[in-house]
Amino acid sequence: MTRISGTKVVFGRPELDRLIALLRADGYRVIGPCIADGAVVYDEVTSTEDLPEGWRDDSQPGRYRLDATGDGELFGYGLGAQGWKRFLYPPRQMLFRAEKAGRGFRIQQRDDDGTPPLAFLGVRACELAAIGVFDRVFHQKGFEEPGYLRRRTDALVIAVECARAADSCFCVSMHTGPALPAGYDLRLNEVVDGTRHVFVAEAGSERGAALLDRLSVDVPPPALVAEAAGQAEAASRQQRRRMDPDVAGILARSLESNHWEEVAKRCLTCGNCTMVCPTCFCTTVEDVTDLSGNNAERWRTWDSCFTIDYSHIAGGALRQKASSRYRQWMTHKLSTWHQQFGVSGCVGCGRCITWCPVGIDITEEAAALAQAEGTSAAGQGHLAESPGDAGQGR
Amino acid sequence: MDGFAQHDDLMPLPVDPMIPRLFRIVKVKKEVRGVFTWHLVPVDGGDFSYRPGQFNMLYAFGAGEVAISISGDCRDKDKIVHTIRMAGSVTKIMSQLPVGATVGVRGPFGRPWPIEPLYGADLLFVTGTIGLAPLRPLIYEVLHQRDKFGKVVICYGSRGTEDILFEDELHQWRGRFDTNVHVTVHSAPSGYRGRVGSVAAAVRAASIEGANTQAFVCRSETMTKPAVDALRARGITSDRIWVTLERNMKCGVGLCGHCQFGPTFMCKDGPVYRFDQIEHLFEIREL
Numbered sequence: 001m002t003r004i005s006g007t008k009v010v011f012g013r014p015e016l017d018r019l020i021a022l023l024r025a026d027g028y029r030v031i032g033p034c035i036a037d038g039a040v041v042y043d044e045v046t047s048t049e050d051l052p053e054g055w056r057d058d059s060q061p062g063r064y065r066l067d068a069t070g071d072g073e074l075f076g077y078g079l080g081a082q083g084w085k086r087f088l089y090p091p092r093q094m095l096f097r098a099e100k101a102g103r104g105f106r107i108q109q110r111d112d113d114g115t116p117p118l119a120f121l122g123v124r125a126c127e128l129a130a131i132g133v134f135d136r137v138f139h140q141k142g143f144e145e146p147g148y149l150r151r152r153t154d155a156l157v158i159a160v161e162c163a164r165a166a167d168s169c170f171c172v173s174m175h176t177g178p179a180l181p182a183g184y185d186l187r188l189n190e191v192v193d194g195t196r197h198v199f200v201a202e203a204g205s206e207r208g209a210a211l212l213d214r215l216s217v218d219v220p221p222p223a224l225v226a227e228a229a230g231q232a233e234a235a236s237r238q239q240r241r242r243m244d245p246d247v248a249g250i251l252a253r254s255l256e257s258n259h260w261e262e263v264a265k266r267c268l269t270c271g272n273c274t275m276v277c278p279t280c281f282c283t284t285v286e287d288v289t290d291l292s293g294n295n296a297e298r299w300r301t302w303d304s305c306f307t308i309d310y311s312h313i314a315g316g317a318l319r320q321k322a323s324s325r326y327r328q329w330m331t332h333k334l335s336t337w338h339q340q341f342g343v344s345g346c347v348g349c350g351r352c353i354t355w356c357p358v359g360i361d362i363t364e365e366a367a368a369l370a371q372a373e374g375t376s377a378a379g380q381g382h383l384a385e386s387p388g389d390a391g392q393g394r
Numbered sequence: 395m396d397g398f399a400q401h402d403d404l405m406p407l408p409v410d411p412m413i414p415r416l417f418r419i420v421k422v423k424k425e426v427r428g429v430f431t432w433h434l435v436p437v438d439g440g441d442f443s444y445r446p447g448q449f450n451m452l453y454a455f456g457a458g459e460v461a462i463s464i465s466g467d468c469r470d471k472d473k474i475v476h477t478i479r480m481a482g483s484v485t486k487i488m489s490q491l492p493v494g495a496t497v498g499v500r501g502p503f504g505r506p507w508p509i510e511p512l513y514g515a516d517l518l519f520v521t522g523t524i525g526l527a528p529l530r531p532l533i534y535e536v537l538h539q540r541d542k543f544g545k546v547v548i549c550y551g552s553r554g555t556e557d558i559l560f561e562d563e564l565h566q567w568r569g570r571f572d573t574n575v576h577v578t579v580h581s582a583p584s585g586y587r588g589r590v591g592s593v594a595a596a597v598r599a600a601s602i603e604g605a606n607t608q609a610f611v612c613r614s615e616t617m618t619k620p621a622v623d624a625l626r627a628r629g630i631t632s633d634r635i636w637v638t639l640e641r642n643m644k645c646g647v648g649l650c651g652h653c654q655f656g657p658t659f660m661c662k663d664g665p666v667y668r669f670d671q672i673e674h675l676f677e678i679r680e681l
Contacts, residue, residue: 095412098455104437104496105455109413142662143647146410255678282651285644289456296456300412303650310652312642314481315614324680332654339657340648 008202008228009212010220013074016199017048019158022214023119028156031087032121033080038066040080042087045121052077059166059350062359072197075122075190078166081355083127083278087118088134088151091302095285100294117154123184124162125177125232126169126349130278131157132183136341137281156207159184163231165238168350170363173242176347179232186211189228200228243334243348247366251335254369255327263365264323266358271304273352273360274329279345282310305329330362411647414453414498420473422493426557428480429524430489431465433473437496442474445506446531447638447666451646452476453498454491458484461643461661463528464502469538474499477527477559503646505666507532507610507636509539516544516607518600518630520621522551522593525612526559528638528665532610533567540572545607547574547600551593555582576600593617594624604629611637611669619677622669632670639665639672656681 023030024046032045035052045051051074058065059078069076097108123131135152138145162178171177180187185208189200200220203209220228244250254260274280284303289296303310305328311318319325337345346362353361421433436442444450449463460482466475480489491497509532517536521529536543548567552558558577568575576596578589589596593613609625611618618637625635641653641660648659656675658664675681 096414098498100455103494104416104418107414107416107498109410138649140648143411143649145649255675255681281649283645284650284652285459287453287456287458293456298459303652305651310642313640314479318641319680321680328654328681332651336654336657340659 006202008200008220008225009215009217010198010200010224011215011217012196012198013048015215015217016074018215019211020045020047020121022211023156027116028119029116030119030121031084033075033077035066039064040066040077042080042082042084042120042122048074051075051122056164057166059168059354060359061168061353061361062356064354071192073190073192075160075188076163076192078162078164078169079124079127079349079351079354081276081351083130083276083349083351084120084123085130085134085278085281087120088131088155089138089145089148089281093147093300095298095300098296098298105296115151117156118151119156119158121158121160123157123159124349125159125180126171126174126347127278128157128159128180128183129171129174129176129347130349133279133341133343133345133347134281136343137279157184158186158188158208159204160188160190161228161232162235163190165235166350166354168241168353169235169239169348170241170243170350171348172236172239173245173363174344174346174348177232178235178239184208189231191224191227191231198224200224241350241353241361241363243346243363244366244370246370248335248338248344250366250370250373251331253373255331257369257372259365259369259372260323260327262368263326263360264321266360267322267326268357269306269322269325270357271306272355272357273362274304274306275302276351276355277333278347278349278351279333280304284309305332330365334362334366411500412645414451414459414500416496417474417499419491419493419495419497422491425477426559429477429559430480431475431477432488432497433466433475434497434499435473436499441471442499442502443471444468444474444502446509446535447507447528448502448504449528449643449646449665450474450476450499450501450503451643452478452488453500454484454487455496455498457487459498459500459644460484460488461503461646463638463665465527465530467534468531469534477524477530479524500646503643503661505662505664507638507666509535512608513542514544514606515634516602517546518597518602518607518609518625519546519548519550520593520597520609520625521549521612522617523553523557524559525614526550526564529610529612530560530563537567537570537573545574545602546572547576547602549576549578549593549596549600551578551580551596553580555579555586555588574601592620594620597621597624597628600628602628602630607634609635611635615639632673633668635669637667637669637672639667641665 033040034043055066057077138148161180184204282303283300286299306325308317333345416437417434423431453459462476465477567573578596611621643661644650644652646661648662653660
C-alpha cells in the first residue's frame with residue numbers, strides 16, 4: 001500500500017493513460033487540458049491523446065498564443081483562460097422550475113444528483129489555491145452552496161506542478177505557488193529529457209494512494225526526484241511580476257484616489273477579467289417562461305461587477321463610471337475579500353492580465369496606487385518572502 | 395421532468411434558501427399612488443417568523459424576484475405584510491396580482507433593527523415617503539414594549555399631502571399620549587395647516603435630548619446624509635444612529651455579490667447598519 005505523502009513513484013505515459021481509463025471506469029468524468037480555438041481549455045479527456053502535447057502558452061498582458069515546442073510535453077503550457085470554476089460552479093445553473101397549478105403554481109426543486117463525479121487532471125498550484133478560496137466562499141457560516149459542496153466533495157484532484165512560469169504569472173508574490181502545497185489527491189511532476197518522458201507522482205490523500213496502488217509504478221532514482229523538485233524553483237525564478245505585499249492596505253486607503261480615473265481611460269469594462277478569474281463568484285438570476293406561460297424557470301448565471309446592471313437599484317445603477325466599477329473589482333479582489341473570507345481573492349494566476357483586451361496589469365495598477373499615495377512599501381522587483389508561506393512549504 | 399424531484403402540492407419548508415416558499419395573497423390594500431400592501435399566508439400552513447428590519451425576496455411567477463422589506467407586525471403570526479412601490483417590471487406585475495394569487499417568498503434575510511439593547515433610551519424615527527414601511531415593524535414592536543423606552547418621536551416627511559404613507563396610523567400614533575409624531579410635507583396646497591419643510595428641519599425642531607436618544611433612519615441614500623447631519627446637530631452621535639440602506643439584492647445570503655457596500659454584503663451584514671461602522675464609506679461616490 002502506497003503511503004500518503006513522502007513516497008514518490010515514477011511511471012511513464014502509458015500508465016497516465018491507464019490512470020485516465022481507471023478513473024473513467026470508476027465513473028469519473030475526467031476533465032483535463034485540451035486545445036480548442038488556439039488556446040488550452042479544460043474539457044473531458046479520454047486518453048493522453050487529448051492533452052496539449054508539445055504546446056506552450058505565451059501569456060502576456062493582452063496576449064495569448066500557443067507555440068509548438070515539439071518536445072512532447074503534455075503539461076508544458078501554464079494556463080488557459082478557463083479555471084476549474086466552470087466545473088465546480090457552472091456558468092449557468094438552473095435553480096428551480098415552476099409550473100402553473102390551479103390558481104397558483106408549484107415549484108420543483110432541481111435535483112442534480114445524477115451528474116457524475118469529476119476528476120480534474122492538471123490542476124496548478126494557483127488553481128488549487130483558487131479552489132481553496134471557493135471552499136471558503138461557498139461554505140460560510142449559516143449558508144452552504146449545496147451544488148458546489150457536492151461537486152467539490154466528489155471531485156478528485158490530480159495536480160501538476162509548474163516547471164516554468166508565464167510572463168503574466170505572479171503566484172510567488174501571492175504565496176500560492178508555483179510549488180504545490182497540500183490539497184490534491186495526486187500530484188505529478190512531468191519530466192521530459194532526451195531519454196525519458198516520465199511522471200514523478202505522490203499521493204496526497206487516501207483516494208490518491210489507492211489509485212497509485214492500481215498503477216504499475218517504479219521507485220524513482222534520486223537524480224530524477226531532485227530534477228522534479230527543482231521544477232518549481234525554476235518557475236519561481238522566472239517570475240518577474242509581483243503584487244505589492246501591502247496591496248490590501250493600499251486599496252483600503254485609495255478609495256478616493258485619482259488613479260481610478262487613469263485606469264478608466266484604458267478599461268473597456270468588458271468584464272473579461274471577472275470571467276477568467278478563478279475566484280470571481282458573482283452571479284445573477286434570470287427568470288424565464290415558455291410561450292404557454294405555464295412553465296417558468298430560474299437560472300443562475302455568472303455575472304460581472306463591470307456590467308452596468310450589476311449595481312442597479314430603482315433609480316439607476318449605483319456604479320455608473322468605469323472607474324467605480326474597476327475600483328469595485330480590484331478592491332474586492334485584493335482588499336475587502338480578506339474581511340469577507342479571511343484570505344485574498346487573488347491567487348496570482350495572471351489570467352486577468354493575459355485576457356484583458358487592453359493588457360491592464362493588476363500588479364502594475366497596485367504599484368501605481370501605492371506610488372500615488374506615496375507609500376510604496378517594498379522595492380520594485382523584490383519578491384517578498386514570508387515564513388508562513390503555504391505555497392512554498394512541502 | 396427528468397432530473398427534477400417531484401413535489402406534492404404542499405411544499406415542505408424549503409431547506410435551500412435559494413428556493414422560494416409559496417404564499418397566497420389574502421389581502422391587497424391600495425396605499426398612496428403607486429404603492430400597495432400585501433397580506434400573505436404560507437400555502438403550506440407553516441410558521442413564518444422574522445425580526446423588524448428584515449426583508450424577503452418576493453417572486454412573481456415567471457417575472458422575477460425583488461427584495462422587499464417586511465412592513466407588518468412581527469407578533470402577528472397570521473400573516474406577513476409587505477408594502478411595495480411600483481418601480482420596475484416585476485413590481486408592476488405584482489401590482490396586478492389579485493387576492494388569491496400565489497407568490498414565492500425567500501427569507502427572512504438581513505440584520506434586523508436592534509431593540510432589546512436599546513431599552514431605556516429615547517427613540518427617534520426619521521423617515522419619509524415609502525421609507526416608513528421598513529420602520530413600521532420596529533414602531534409596532536416599540537409600542538408593544540412601550541414601557542421599556544423613554545420618549546418615542548417620529549419625524550416623517552413626504553413630497554405632498556397626497557403621498558403620506560400609512561396616514562391613518564400616523565394620525566393614530568399622534569393621538570397617543572406617549573408618542574410624538576411630526577409629519578412634514580415639501581409642498582402643500584394653500585390652507586394646509588400641517589408642517590411644511592424638510593424632515594431635517596423636523597428633526598431640528600423635535601423635542602428630544604440627544605444624550606439618551608437612539609435614532610433610526612430610513613431614507614434614500616442621498617437623503618440619509620442630511621438626516622444624519624441633523625441628528626448629530628441635536629447631539630446624537632453616530633454610534634446611536636441606525637440606518638437602513640439599499641443595494642441590488644439578488645440572493646439574500648451573501649453569495650451573488652451584487653449588494654456589496656465596502657467589505658459588507660448588505661443582504662446579510664445590513665441592510666441595518668450602525669452609522670459609525672459605515673461612516674468612512676458613506677460619502678465615497680459610487681462605492
